[in-house]
Amino acid sequence: MPELPEVETIKNVLVKIVNGHKINKIDVYRKGTIEGDANEFIKGLTGETFLSMSRIGKYLIFHLTNDKVIVSHLRMEGKYYEFDESENDSKYAKVVFHLDNGKKLCYDDSRCFGILKLSNEKEYQNLEMISKLGPEPFLVKDVTPIMKQVSKVKKPIKTTLLDQTIITGLGNIYVDETLYASHIHPLTPASLITKKEWEEIIKNSVEILNIAIQMGGSTIKSYHPGKDIDGNFQTRIKIYGKEGESCPTCGHTYRFIKVGGRGTTFCPICQRKKGAPHNIGLTGKIASGKSTVLDIYKNLGAATLSSDEIVKDLYQKEEVASLIEKTLKIMFSTKVVNKDELRNHLLINPKDKRKLEKIIHPLVEKEIVRFLSEEKNPIRVVEVPLLFESKMDHYFDSIVVIDVDEKTQLERLNQRNQKTALYLKEINKTNKIDENKNKATYLIYNNGTLSDLEKVVKKSLNEVTDLIK
Numbered sequence: 001m002p003e004l005p006e007v008e009t010i011k012n013v014l015v016k017i018v019n020g021h022k023i024n025k026i027d028v029y030r031k032g033t034i035e036g037d038a039n040e041f042i043k044g045l046t047g048e049t050f051l052s053m054s055r056i057g058k059y060l061i062f063h064l065t066n067d068k069v070i071v072s073h074l075r076m077e078g079k080y081y082e083f084d085e086s087e088n089d090s091k092y093a094k095v096v097f098h099l100d101n102g103k104k105l106c107y108d109d110s111r112c113f114g115i116l117k118l119s120n121e122k123e124y125q126n127l128e129m130i131s132k133l134g135p136e137p138f139l140v141k142d143v144t145p146i147m148k149q150v151s152k153v154k155k156p157i158k159t160t161l162l163d164q165t166i167i168t169g170l171g172n173i174y175v176d177e178t179l180y181a182s183h184i185h186p187l188t189p190a191s192l193i194t195k196k197e198w199e200e201i202i203k204n205s206v207e208i209l210n211i212a213i214q215m216g217g218s219t220i221k222s223y224h225p226g227k228d229i230d231g232n233f234q235t236r237i238k239i240y241g242k243e244g245e246s247c248p249t250c251g252h253t254y255r256f257i258k259v260g261g262r263g264t265t266f267c268p269i270c271q272r273k274k275g276a277p278h279n280i281g282l283t284g285k286i287a288s289g290k291s292t293v294l295d296i297y298k299n300l301g302a303a304t305l306s307s308d309e310i311v312k313d314l315y316q317k318e319e320v321a322s323l324i325e326k327t328l329k330i331m332f333s334t335k336v337v338n339k340d341e342l343r344n345h346l347l348i349n350p351k352d353k354r355k356l357e358k359i360i361h362p363l364v365e366k367e368i369v370r371f372l373s374e375e376k377n378p379i380r381v382v383e384v385p386l387l388f389e390s391k392m393d394h395y396f397d398s399i400v401v402i403d404v405d406e407k408t409q410l411e412r413l414n415q416r417n418q419k420t421a422l423y424l425k426e427i428n429k430t431n432k433i434d435e436n437k438n439k440a441t442y443l444i445y446n447n448g449t450l451s452d453l454e455k456v457v458k459k460s461l462n463e464v465t466d467l468i469k
């Protein structure tokens with residue numbers, strides 16, 4: 001479907017084709033394309049001359065002699081083609097204007113959703129389809145009326161920006177681009193958007209629309225703005241339709257979700273979500289102090305869940321134990337998982353670690369999903385040691401990575417378990433914390449004291465709490 005920049009481009013192409021030309025004859029091949037009476041449309045416009053064109057949102061307005069006006073909306077597939085009278089009409093021509101210069105203008109519409117309506121200078125702006133439209137971003141000088149209009153709206157900002165009665169002219173592509181440029185998460189309730197953020201949204205949407213207009217629109221698939229004109233805006237698209245690509249700002253992979261049924265691409269790190277709940281994924285290297293941080297969050301009032309605890313519970317289940325026995329071809333001396341025996345087996349058979357993860361990860365993930373959907377506390381923190389490896393980072397609004405130097409790691413491990421310390425280099429190699437640090441919303445260095453750590457964790461939690469207010 002053409003969006004505002006394409007319609008602007010079409011207008012600029014059409015105006016050169018029609019201006020100053022008289023309509024000698026009109027053929028209406030599909031009456032349903034004319035809103036109102038088709039005969040009146042023909043009678044009212046034959047003999048009139050095109051004077052100028054304008055655009056309101058995605059409506060094209062043709063101004064003619066005797067105050068006559070044609071309002072046209074292309075919807076899905078509507079197009080205009082110019083032909084010589086000697087040429088055939090376009091394949092899906094619905095209305096054909098024969099001009100006084102030996103040319104004809106075909107309104108073509110394979111899907112038949114577009115409309116043409118006869119009106120006049122006095123009335124066209126009061127037509128319901130036009131008068132209900134909100135202002136275009138270009139015309140918004142003060143955001144206060146918009147804020148008032150959406151103050152009670154629980155709908156996400158993405159849905160709100162697509163609502164043409166609030167702001168006109170932003171379609172799916174331009175809303176995704178605008179929200180990315182404004183660092184706003186598409187699911188943020190519109191009522192939580194501050195004045196400053198609304199001003200950002202307006203400023204960015206104007207900039208993006210202007211670039212798109214300069215480049216002639218985005219030319220998505222079947223759409224062409226006019227003969228010999230091709231849109232180039234697609235080369236400037238930063239996020240729309242780029243699911244799976246990584247964000248040039250933060251390096252995080254773009255995510256794709258549906259918002260109000262519309263496909264939506266966003267950066268989970270650059271576009272912070274406002275409004276509860278807020279889910280924090282906590283991860284870090286071995287002996288980095290993850291559990292300590294989780295405890296700090298808990299003491300500060302957040303709901304917490306530890307994957308290690310989930311695994312501990314799973315290991316107490318006989319069916320899990322027998323599944324591990326079968327897959328790794330071992331026998332525990334106990335009915336439930338014997339952790340020492342399992343650890344020893346993995347030291348001898350390091351390749352079995354993968355097999356074990358294949359059993360355990362989905363079960364842990366299931367528990368995490370259950371926790372995130374049932375927990376009433378608006379702030380939830382889940383510790384997931386292999387957050388990135390297990391690809392569970394997308395469940396979380398922000399990600400906390402605890403980093404630590406190897407010296408501190410060794411000291412802590414030596415206090416705990418001599419054996420693990422021996423394998424530290426190996427263990428650090430298998431986990432992907434270092435290469436994923438850039439995905440962290442908060443990167444916390446835990447080489448200092450507990451009170452240092454408490455201060456940083458508290459600060460991050462305060463920011464998140466402010467965010468969901």
Ligand SMILES: [Zn+2]
Nearest residue numbers: 247250267270
């Ligand atoms: Zn980003």
